[in-house]
Amino acid sequence: MKRRKFITLAGAGTIVIGGSVYFLNNNYQNNKYEDRINEIWSHSTKFSGSNNEVMKELVRYATLAANSHNTQPWLFKIGNRSISISPDFSRRCPVVDPDDHHVYASLGCATENIVHAAKAFGLKANVSVQNKMIEVDFEPISIKKTELFQAIPKRQCTKVTYDGKKVAGNELKILEMSAQDEGISTQLFTDKKDMETILEYLVEGNSAQMRDKAFVKELKDWIRFNPSEAIKYSDGLYSAVSGNPTSPSWLGNFIFNMAFTEKSENDKYMEQMRSSAGAIAFISEQDTIEHWIKAGRSYQRFALQATALGLKHAFINQPVEVPQVRAQFADYLGIGERRTDLLVRFGYGPEMPKSLRRPVNEVII
Ligand SMILES: Cc1cc2nc3c(=O)[nH]c(=O)nc-3n(C[C@H](O)[C@H](O)[C@H](O)COP(=O)(O)O)c2cc1C
Known part of the structure; x- marks a missing residue:
């Protein structure tokens, strides 16, 4: 079976392997x-x-x-x-x-x-x-x-496509204010041109990660393919949270290996970024543990404020996780030697199952 065909079938909810039909569950309503x-x-x-x-x-x-x-x-x-x-x-x-x-x-x-x-x-x-x-x-x-x-x-990280609606100027100000802290600065973007440039860094970072077998393996180790697995560990990334179908673990592994490609992920991020109202970068003054903690605090405050305003958000950290791209992204932001800690997109979107x-x-x- 060709890969494209396989992916289409997976999205449709059934998959045929060796003559047997398996059902993928897009309905994540699981009572337990x-x-x-x-x-x-x-x-x-x-x-x-x-x-x-x-x-x-x-x-x-x-x-x-x-x-x-x-x-x-x-x-x-x-x-x-x-x-x-x-x-x-x-x-x-x-x-x-x-x-x-x-x-x-x-x-x-x-x-x-x-x-x-x-x-x-x-x-x-x-x-x-x-x-x-x-x-x-x-x-x-x-x-x-x-x-x-x-x-x-x-609050939740809503890792799906949003509705493309803009956020009002006064709410953007409230959001920006919420993230302020000594030792941390932020840069907030809503212009289409800026969002497209950030998307380029996102795609570059994502491509580098997708080509790194160790990265993909580490990520897969934390994915929970169905509710029982998610409940058993009570940690990790449950597939339904990101809008992906649930399936038995062996089938989830199989589909992951087939469908989780550089192109499919980049396409997903393009759609997600273009559906978002804006993005915000959290930049610490010094690259120290104390400042990394501060950056986390600053993000969490932003996330709670966004939630209070009815907004959704999700991390798009690829440009700051891959060291080479991080340096290029720092040039784009004009922050010299300072570190961009976190990068987040926001906008209006659906409520997804929680983690x-x-x-x-x-x-x-
Ligand atoms: C420091 C940090 C880095 C993260 N990086 C990413 C990321 O690169 N991509 C992503 O989709 N989510 C990222 N997340 C979000 C987590 O996946 C998310 O918080 C976790 O799965 C729990 O889900 P919840 O926040 O909706 O409860 C990050 C979170 C933190 C705090």
Whole structure:
């Protein structure tokens, strides 16, 4: 069977291999998966309790943050009115993230969720970074359930095509403001010409990654092809989240090997970028762990603000993950030696199934 034909069949929902017909499921409504999602992506019902109960709830909110490949590379230690966050290096992705930049950016995302959730529990979070670990100490304040807090269980990375609608100027300003932080700057793009140029870097980065067998293998290792597999691991990239059909693992592997090509991925990104209202780059002043964490915090705030405004967003990090392309992209942005940490597109799009998270007890040490 020719590859094109194979892909068409996969999209149609059935596939014939060796005379047998297999069904691919485009309907990701799976009861068990939905139940787990509803448990995970919910607000607390109680905003007071013992120190341990409150800290545990804050850790739960932290785990709802974005994180690279959904490896959930974090460990939390609960203290008396404090939480320490450290990397779980057993969940690092050495190919796409050789210097652990994304691990620390993910810890930054988790930290930012804690900051906003804490207010709802009447706590102000004071964040510091010491010895590659994040320390969050809390002091009492009056309870405040902010719109960014309300957005925590609604946020998701929406990795599909959007509707092409523009975002109003005042909302773009709110978005830009939300990402501001000392040591981090942003560049926001909405012009068609700029979006097309960014797309060129995206395609270049994506092509480099798709030609790298180790990258593709690492990515595939984190893909969960069906709800049972997704629930079993409660981590990784569940195919339905990105709008792909679900299938038995062996079939998913087979289809992945056939259909996941440089061209198909580049075509997908072209469509996705051209359907987006804009893109934003997060740039740190110094290339240090402290700044990678700050970049993660800045992105997470942006993501919560975007969610509060009814916007969707997704990472398009290829231009900043491939070192050569990162240098060229830095020239385009005119940022000299500074590092672009993260690149994100945004716009209006559909709600997709959410990603799973591991139980809170598994990430507390
Ligand atoms: C540092 C970092 C890097 C990421 N890189 C990418 C990326 O290159 N492409 C992508 O589609 N998603 C990327 N993501 C998004 C994750 O895949 C996503 O957060 C994770 O799967 C969990 O899904 P959720 O955010 O919708 O809960 C990244 C997230 C973080 C924090």
